Amino acid sequence: MGQRLSGVNADLSLAWLLAPLPVDTFLNEIWGVSHYHVKRSCAGYFDSLLDASSAAEVLVELFRSEPGPAWAMRLVRGTEKHHSDAYRRADGSLDLDRVRNDFADGYTIVLDGIEQYVRAIASLTHSIEVELNFATKVNAYITPPGSQGFVAHYDAHDVLILQIQGSKIWHLYDGADVSPHQMQRRAPVNTAELPAPTSLRLEVGDVLYLPRGRVHAAETTAQPSVHLTVGIHAPTLLTLVTRALYSLSLSDDRVHTQLPPRHLDDAEVRARVNMLVREITSVLEEPGVIAEGLGELEDVLVKRGRCPPVGQAVANAAGIDGHTLVVKYRPLYARVTTTPGGVALHFAQLVINAAADHHAAMSFVAKSTEPFRVCDLPGLSAAQQIELARTLITSGFLVRLPDG
Structure with a gap:
């Protein structure tokens, strides 16, 4: 086989x-x-x-x-x-x-x-x-x-x-x-x-x-x-809206408003419930809320990825320099998010955290589809480029290629 x-x-x-x-x-x-x-x-x-x-x-x-x-x-x-x-x-x-x-x-x-x-x-x-x-x-x-x-x-x-x-x-x-x-x-x-x-x-x-x-x-x-x-x-709009509401529930207490007593039997109470629903659903029109919902869907896709065995990856990280040729492991879906301490690269079951000055480099590797050299990582010093590349090779995100 x-x-x-x-x-x-x-x-x-x-x-x-x-x-x-x-x-x-x-x-x-x-x-x-x-x-x-x-x-x-x-x-x-x-x-x-x-x-x-x-x-x-x-x-x-x-x-x-x-x-x-x-x-x-x-x-x-x-x-x-x-x-x-x-x-x-x-x-x-x-x-x-x-x-x-x-x-x-x-x-x-x-x-x-x-x-x-x-x-x-x-x-x-x-x-x-x-x-x-x-x-x-x-x-x-x-x-x-x-x-x-x-x-x-x-x-x-x-x-x-x-x-x-x-x-x-x-x-x-x-x-x-x-x-x-x-x-x-x-x-x-x-x-x-x-x-x-x-x-x-x-x-x-x-x-x-x-x-x-x-x-x-x-x-x-x-x-x-x-x-x-x-x-x-394929996720549906129902899936997206559900994810967006869930994401909103982590920061907006209105989503957790309890339905009042007699909401099934009292017409006036039902009318108040309708107003509450209209209020919270209007928030879904804000771009940031839908973006959070899409981010939830991204997380699902990210965590379904798999990396190659670690043993070989660790050996390949030895002795790299700015001219080392690498390529993103395929197939692998990744996303970059900002964090209170800087930036994070999410892939498979892993998260690689770095300072804010790594954002351009992280975005570069997340979107890359072709081989590149370590010195091509943008916004970093030569030492930072090598250190980030070594981390990403060791974790299985990048694959080292033979020179030439």
Whole structure:
């Protein structure tokens, strides 16, 4: 299994996933509007993520000794669902013989959050998160021949489907999209009223994009199938406003005003409540409040990042000077904030604090996409440049490159 995770690896990206479809075309013309099928006829395209010849065995083996929560692995056949608890031995490990028996009986194996287990997949998802500013999650679906795991359904988020092994027929019900407010209510799909579907076949190496709310179903052909779904969870305005109100609650007591007695029964009291709500929601029109809400969303994205192993990073920090060539570790999302004592660089689970005179340098490295030399860090003396670069290399934010 290819599991590359390098600070200069540009392969595992949204552009690589969609090629030859340009990312800008995807975002400007397809995203949220229509499905799109990337046809490749390239069986080895996803080998850097999972080797197609052994994908099913590798994925299931990941959950053998660490099956995680009951919902992390489940077997599904139509409306029937078995969680991993049904397959646990006394020692907590999975009874793979029972899993394989149900698989042979037509059940699809569903494995949630596999980006936590496969580093190459984690690299791809983090790259997409940096590109789009949206959180992602990857699930794997292993389906036996001639079977259908799920009845017609929809997802409340956008999805990229990667065909890893075998092939699958997808039925897409155009014109039956579920609206966002219906998704919020978890409205069921009335299969009796669905129109005739558009059907397409995903082969190994293909990608299918489905916007949120698009009703779909899938079935395997004569061979077993393995596909991954990259769920792209775009925050909504509801998410932003909720975050903004939460941020405001840390500094404005009006958000914590208690509702008065009899607010449900007394008309005059209800009128006072309406005035209180209008007063606090008017504050949301202030740019600074929305900026704080966006900062909350940034923090979520920052903390989803991961850095390379520390051991090698520490060794690479030795002997650097102003001419040392470095590049920001990719994929990694970072933000710079001001603090009472100066400035802070946030990335992954780390925060690097520095004096206020480091603001320009911190902003430079946070936004950098190309290699640069230590002496290029703006606003700092030569000694400060080397010290900051050494700190950022040691923490995994910067990757040292060979000279030349």
